[in-house]
Amino acid sequence: MNNKIMKILLTRPKNDSIKTSKTLRKFSLAFEISPLLKIKKHKCDVDYSKFDIIIFSSKNGVRYSDIDNRKIKENVLIFTVGTETTKLLNKKANYKILNVEGNIFKLKNQIRVFLKKGMKILHPTFRNKNTELENFFLKFKCNYTAFKCYNSEMVNVCETNFINFIMQNDQAIIPIYSSLTANAFIKEMKRNNLEAFCTNKKFVVISQKVKKELVKGKLDNIFVAEKPDEKHMIKLIKEKYLEDE
Template sequence: MHVLFTRPIDDSKDLILKFKSLGHIVSSIPVISIKKKEYSKIDFSSFKGIIFTSSNAIKFLDIKLLDKNIKCFCVGNATELLAKEKGFQNIFSAEGNVNNLKEIILQNFKSSEGKLLYISGETITFELDKFLISEGLNVKRVINYSSDPIEKFNEILIDDLKNNVPDIVYIYSQNSAISFKNLIKNYNLQNHWMNTNLMCISEKTSSVLNDIKWKKIFLFNPGEEEYLLYKI
């Protein structure tokens, strides 16, 4: 099958290699760019737990003064892997599902333990901090990166996309969906997707692209990409 990934290349490279090793044709057209945002100095000693809903949140966080034995809650496998590489010792992972993540946090962190630090991007699909606060936890959210749409693409890539329409497209965020939809409209690709399966990380994400005619739309959690190949 021909698979298209739309995340920044650093976030997709392991999956690209994996899918190629399985004999699939793989294309990569990143539709967003990730940029670091400046944030106020953090007194890490004030927190007894830390939450990451993206590996980018770890990449752009200065953790030299952070106790790596702190309870570390990660949304999925890629985030967990990077947390381990950075030296975190006490990791709880939700395997890619923010709904599972909130339950894991509630099961493993009590309000009596102290404050939680939530590191995230500027745009989030679920307001995890507000949910946890409503459950009685003390949470501070710090934004340390943004996801900016890419508006111009290499014409050779676009021509190749027109001539070799993917069987599967993976979309990982609402921002990515918006940017991918703009790509489709700006390059007159609206009628190319009737035999393509769209894989989206959430209903909010898929709703952006609902007016495009797809073969089928699936929802998935990061880490399930290979498994989904066998559902088609």
């Protein structure tokens, strides 16, 4: 029998889901946590002092970069993507930060005016290579390095809880904060034959890019936050939650 009470399924990595749940609890919104990603620190060293620009495109890049324990150039330019990334970096130390609201496309538009021939750019991230950014910086004769400081793996941490939630909660909201999480959700949905149980669920996503991933999985009822940050995700979640009260 389906549960008629509207619930929210948080599929972010554990620490992020707990943080989001604290906000939802303030608004008395019912939720369950079932992470679809597992984040692990990747052991690798790099000399930050050699770089002219450092890019943080995610909170995990900040968390696992250990920048607060690294020596950096006095005049280094630090770019962040998103207010949440900026807030977390500000907790580490008092850096001069240039924040970009949006995505990598907007980052490229804003960073180009600061680029000079021979500059070295460091990007703490979850992979060893980013061809898109590498080619972009090569146009300006700059050297880009993707520094893998963490692994982001698709792992259904609480598989039984995940399956039970999808099957038992016909009226549900599922926030999706990244393309990788979207892919993980689709993978688990298909692997466990849960497509029929996702028809009436509402998906609140952080960007059009994430929406495209869900559309590939033939999911409907997808709503995109006005801005790609936690504040606007929570706002949209509340709106969709209250629609069915």
